[in-house]
Amino acid sequence: MKKFFALVTVGFLGIYLVFQVPILIVPRALADVATSTVTVGNAAPVVSDISLNGGADINLTENTTTAVTATGTVTDYNGYQDITSVICKIYRSGVSGAENCTSNDNNCYQVTGVTSSCAGNSCTVTCNFNVWFHADPTDSYSPQPSEYWVAWIKAIDSQGASSSATNTTQTVDVKTLIALDFTPSIDYGTYAPGSGDASTTHVTTATTTGNVAIDVNLSGTNMTSGSNSISVSQQHYATSIVAYSSGTALSMSAARLELDTGKPTTHPSNQAQNIYWGIYIPEGTPLGTYTGQVTAEAVAD
């Protein structure tokens, strides 16, 4: 029996040595025999799979910025560590210079891209833009209905080699935004019945805070104090200071007031127009504090 176990043990050892020795020895022996030299050349990074806002159209935010993201994949065959910087742009397709456009908050934005989720030779690139409310619209209502917004990403490696690409499969529009800021408050003050403003002297400012020119629809309600009221038509308005009687009487139904303003091109908005107000309190109006509502609606010009 002892002989049998000795035989089995020796057998196992023999098999182990037969298979393991070549594995341990052969590579070392080969390494000693040959020395090879390889020069690895530089490969420019490749940019692909670019997407702007997930392919969805962009809705801006009144009087401020909206976060818009472009993403892509950057590949460098020298290893993703070789990618040193990423430049991202979004621009209106018809803008002069295309990807070489000069930064302009109406039609051309540039930021630095951030790489993440790196694996193999590739990284995901994310570019975060803050797009202003006055960025040019490109939808069917806009002055540029045949245009769209393009995302362009350029990757640069440690040797200065670079390449770029755009989101060729998408047509992403910036949607028309109509928006209005209507300030400051108007203080009519205190009047005796049978008196009021001789002219429209109380001023408020209608500022366009979207990306297209607008007009304003004005309407209101009667002003009330308990069961007493002052007709809405006692409030008059105009785009300049005029005699009270020459102003337009406010009505319960919306009336369009043509503004002379255009599309904002800067922030804060550079498109604003004053509207002047006056009021007359009819004879016999009972004493009281009267409340009401005035509505100013933005409508596309």
Add this chain to the structure above:
Amino acid sequence: MKKVYFFLLTFLLLLPFFALAGFGISPPYVENNWLVPGSHFEQTIMLSRSEAKEDLKITVEIEAPEIKDWIKIDKGNEFIFPAGKNQYPMIVIVDVPENAGYSTYYGKLRIKAAPLEAKGQVTVAIGAVADIKLRVSGEKFADFKIRTVSIPDFEEGEPLKFVVELENIGNVKIRPSKVHLEIWDNFHQQVLKTGDILQMSWVDSFKVGKSEGEMKVDLKSGQYWAEYEIYKDDELKAEDKIRFNVHSAGTLKPKPISKRISEFLTASPLRVAVISIIGTLFFVGIVAGFFSLLKRKRKSGK
């Protein structure tokens, strides 16, 4: 002094306007030129404001006498634009009746934003007007816009899945009629496989959805390129290249234990040889032990 009191009492007090800062809508229209009787269509209008300090009461008036009953707002005609939000979506839902006549219908949506309470003052509400234009006809229209293209990571042995997120802008269900693929190696030097996917999944009319299709590939784990062409009938809608990853089997999804054992035992010829020899020796040992016991029993029996 009495005169002064009398003078004050005859005055009427008008408090100042309470002005809301700003308000906007994007886009300022609800438009569809390809509706048919029975169509269901939804469009989002994004409400926005730069100052989000307080709740706003939103009131929507539909001024469209002929089609008022077709149009609904997902949140109702009165809702709150909550404090803290600069953008708030409002979905306009259009259901065209089956008996609607062929025509182009117009109207307006008046969207008004006002503070929740008048606060005892003359309140200024700010609003915006969206135009409605709905054309109903019997014409079929099929088209789509591509939003994104992707090839999700998959494991060795699995088929490649090609995913096109698209916006169906037509009034019939749609899918890409063909996706042509060329699979390239990691370095984009050599074409490994080409083929067409003809059976992409459908996306319903006026919806955004994913159209997916599969192609059989035999790729080892690694990174690859796919050059693709997406067709609508004979029209080339888009072409580009995309990077994708193939992972070793079992790295994305856990495998059954029996398969894992079998794969472990047969991973290399060396392992197969060693396992076979061990197995043989084990068998020989058992047989030898059995005969040894048998021999002993016979001896003790004698």
